[in-house]
Amino acid sequence: MISRRKSRSVSPRLTGEVEIDYARKKTASWLICALEQRVGMDENFFDCLFWVLGEKEPLLWALLKAMDGAPRKAGMPAARRAVREILENLRTLNASFACEELLKDHPCLEDLGYAVACNVCREVMGQETDGAIYARAGQGLERVFGLGREARAVCEFIFILQHFSAVEHYFEDELNVFRFGRRRLLAQMLGIPFSCLRPVTEELVGFGILESSAFGNVLRLTESVLAFWDAEEPRQETLFHRPLEGESLPLHSFHIPAADAGHALRLLQRRDEAPVHILLYGASGTGKSSFARTLARECGVKAWAVTSRENDSDSDRRASLTACLHLSSLHKGSFVVVDEAERLLDTDLAFGRQTKDKAWLNDFLESPGRRVIWISNQVDHIDPAVRRRFSFSIYFENLGVGGRVEVWRQVMKRLGLAGRFDVPRMTALSRSYPVEAAVIQEAVSQARSLYGKRRDFYAALERILQAHLTLQAGGEFRPKRPSPELEEFTPEGVCMEGDVEAFMARCRRVDAAMRENKALRSGCGAMLFYGPPGTGKTALARYMADRLGRECLCRRASDLMNAFVGETEKNIAAAFRQAEKSGAVLVIDEADSFLSSRSMARHSWENTMVNEFLTALEECRVFCICTTNRRDILDAAAMRRFPQKVAFGYAGSSQVRRLYEKLFSPLCGTEMPEELLQKLLAMKCLTPGDFHAVRAQYDPLFVSPENVSHSVLVEALAREVALKLEHKEGAVGFLR
CATH class of the missing domain: 3.40.50.300 (P-loop containing nucleotide triphosphate hydrolases)
Known part of the structure; x- marks a missing residue:
């Protein structure tokens, strides 16, 4: 939606007076249509007419000349004197207001005034003008959006109205041509059937090409669409769509159910006109965009991505979507990809934006022939009525350790670095740095391009990954080192x-x-x-x-x-x-x-x-x-x-043996004497926790190896059991 007073935009770079002359010529034709309907000639009318003429004197001289040849009427001499007085004081008078008052004070001039105004407008229409930019804009609108003649005429009218205040004040402020009662006049001005005007206008708003005020009485071209009239913007198409490019992975490499991936592929390979809308959602960096590229490759078709520009509005996004859909319609089997789709799918009041038009979105999702992949990081604000209109959806969950190991393997293989990493190193990185697939890809690519030696390459990888996670955590991240336990x-x-x-x-x-x-x-x-x-x-x-x-x-x-x-x-x-x-x-x-x-x-x-x-x-x-x-x-x-x-219970003899071998034998380096083994196996209520407690107590960081022996460790275990039994007995006595 747009507000009434924020409606005017900055004029694009027109090529001087030549192009403005074209706008004057078009406005002259619109004024003639209005005059034929006997609209009032007030101050705003004369402001617009004087802008069309480029100066004020020609209208007044033409009026005097017409008065000379007109039949004598009462009041005509006084009217002639009034016109001459205006001519003599043009530099100090508000000429438009003076002309309005002239017609009010001298009714004998009414018919003559209409005739003279029509004649001077026809003279402007007969002038040769160069409308190259306007012609190019129309061709661009047809090429990029597939707009027909009627829609292009509406866009041209709104562009001129939007950029020349005299035109805006008269046709919008004075005549209110967008209101229901004036639409027939507007259709006549634009040379289109009255029955087409409303559906064409509503379609342009739905396409995101026009923005509408709350009551529909103000229409403006979306900011991005103004580029079609920009003499220094040679390729308007790039503002609205781009080919879906980038590296694609094998279909089986994504961490989603294989049946889901296959189903999405079958949907896109359909050749009927049923709408296909697939929603890919989940945390950022989990492979949604890469999956869309893979689907295009597997289908063997072209795909186009909706562009996203800094500070673009929701209407800009709709316009980009419309352009992609038109281009897709020209290539059989192709589809459109909308990234950051929550901008269009969120029909709730969120992030300070106004509520979207749910009817538009629902109609869009149900329109036949449209094939769109929607990518979103969140779906919480998508209305249930919108959700149920998707043909299919796939959730991309955050990768676990195993999933990240597989991503590391694929990335290293794809970049010719498979020999540098073994599975244990990839597993360690996956545990320490819980990052998305896109981050792994960037880290490996960056480290490979900057560092040739293996040691430097490994150090750079960890540096890049830690920097990413530290930024995500607001400066407080610490790598997850492998747990000793x-x-x-x-x-x-x-x-x-x-x-x-x-x-x-x-x-x-x-x-x-x-x-x-x-x-x-x-x-x-x-x-x-x-x-x-x-x-x-x-x-x-x-x-x-x-x-x-x-x-x-x-x-x-x-x-x-x-x-x-x-x-x-x-x-x-x-x-x-x-x-x-x-x-x-x-x-x-x-x-x-x-x-x-x-x-x-x-x-x-x-x-x-x-x-x-x-x-x-x-x-x-x-x-x-x-x-x-x-x-x-x-x-x-x-x-x-x-x-x-x-x-879970206390350790049996087999568990005790295995725990001792795993945790204690490496500390001693010698075989355990049989008598100590029997003493160990005779202990009751031993648990893995007791072994870990003693292992931490006699860690080589704190105790010299020469002070560690089997007898020392067995005695330490006995103390742990004694403390446990003592605590248990004390607790029982207390409960009594």
């Missing part, structure tokens, strides 16, 4: 009931189904890990996330609970929402804080908190692992929400 984790040391590999096989099957968007029961990824402290519940959850190539989003009770009523529920919902949006494995430590039996609740907010957690758990579409040391106090309804319940 994850590196030291050994599946054979897991103290769970059942086989770890069988458990992981089940997880991989569920993970594959999730990634392929197969129909799964809500909450099928919910698991309860329960057992004594230190038995490896959280460690197994982290290991599982790592092996599945997903981020691990760990939340403790202290992260989620809040002193203010309702805030805990919000934090719970936000944690589940973040996990679903990123595809992470959500780990809730100390879940008994949220899931304790409601029969034990003392306050209403405790029940509300449990209800919120159970609802989120039941609707969860990703893996959610809740850990607890106190299964006995969990709510009965909560227990039913976990399809998988995994019990």
